[in-house]
Amino acid sequence: MTDDSKSHIRNAFDPERFRETGHVLIDQMADYLTEALQGGPMPVLPWIEPDAMAAAWPADFSPEGGEVLNTLMARIIREANHLHHPRYIGHQVPGPLPVAALCDMVASFLNNGMAVYEMGMSGTAMERSVIRWMARSLGFGEPADGVLTSGGSVGNLTGLLAARQAQAERFPDALPAVLVSDQAHYSVLRAARIMGLGREGVETVPSDAGFHMRADLLGECLKRAEARGRKVIAVVASACSTAAGAYDPLERVAEFCEQNGLWLHVDAAHGGAACLSERYRPLLKGIERADSVVWDAHKMLLMPALVSSVIFRNGLHSYIAFEDKASYLFERAGQEEWFNLGHRTIECTKWMSCLKVYAALRCFGTRLFGEYIEYSYDLARRFAEMLRAEPDFELATEPESNIVCFRYLPEGVTHPDALQAAIRKRLISDGSFYIVQTQLRTGLHLRTTIINPYTEEGHLRGLLEAVRAAGNALR
Ligand SMILES: Cc1ncc(COP(=O)(O)O)c(C=O)c1O
16 A cells, blocks of 8 residues: 555544544534424425436545545535424335434444444343333233334335244245235335235235225135135235325234234234333334334334334244354354344344433433323324314324325315325425325325324414415316
8 A cells, every 4th residue: 555545544534633523513413403303494405306406415426535525424414304304194114303413423423333232232231121121012022022124125025024924933835925005115015025025925804994904805805815824824914004104903913923823923013112101002002912013213213224123022033033043143042142133134234223212212212202202192182173174174183193295185176196296296296295195096195104293283274275375286
């Protein structure tokens, strides 16, 4: 290496440069946070067409670099979707707790992966405690255990792989199938495809008018799959569903699974956190009978992506999805070395995602999360009342979580779906609100998730007015 190359590398690692840039960066983020939380004129989403955005971030990297990081970061912050803005009422992605973002910075900086204990010792211990806290909060007993994964989609795949493995011991030659509600998140169907179950391997369970799984039809669905020569191994329930936020009747589904020897996987990626509120915990009644549960901390625990958990009622099941030998990593079988988390996850390099959850619990306690759930779930109910009082709006269904779907339907509308899509497009391109849309069986709906604790009733009233104004201008 030449002296010039050495000095270039040293410059890139220079602690004083890091200190200066970092101090300015924290100021930049704190200034953004102050402005965003106030909900002022800053656009929620400063919409830029994809091709224009691609042109604005070219690949014309020079050998010498020279860009000032803080200038780059100012631009990133300005051009972002501003999730901390109270008029961000869109996807199930929170403006995270600032302390969690700091933790992610430290996790990135230390880069202690956690598939093997010696690469992330304190992280491994923290993850164990986070999983234990989550498992106990859901109502599981002492034997429960699990792992943090990079996202609910990976979590659903992990749970279903474990289900197949557990059932394979009983039915080694069977062609497996799973029973899945028509409201399940697409990652469940994707997991089934990845597992090679094929179309025949997924039996769709219809949902009722409120978008809950029809538990009374499970027997019929089981017979249908069996008639096709399939052995049903598991039922996947949602708590809650993505589109309309409906909680499936877990007790009835659990009863069916127990009677028929089926694995129950509950996708509680969004709604698992309801267990932290005394008032909303009944929505999850029966979840403690599930064999596996997915719960995303990067949804209703105010964490930045990605941090999800897969929890198994019988902790030994947390090892069965990925039983591999890798002599350069592991010395013994999974159960014998709980501390090598790579035994339980598809990931080899494993992100220290537990740090932010552990630190937030330590710094703010568990109460913060229960209060946050109650605030957002309560506000969704008040928003529904607001919508019901307006004759030109239609509520899709009574909200059970913090997801509210509705349509603007003034008299004489001939193409209601096209109108909803055009309204949303207008709101997001003028930057006033960020909301999303979803196709329900009754048509295309505007969809909101009240996920920002700074969103108040006034913002929601403002949303109704903005939707009405856009709708009337577009007709
Ligand atoms: C119910 C449900 N399950 C799974 C997922 C997928 O989770 P992730 O985006 O963390 O992969 C989502 C995401 O919205 C969801 O709502």
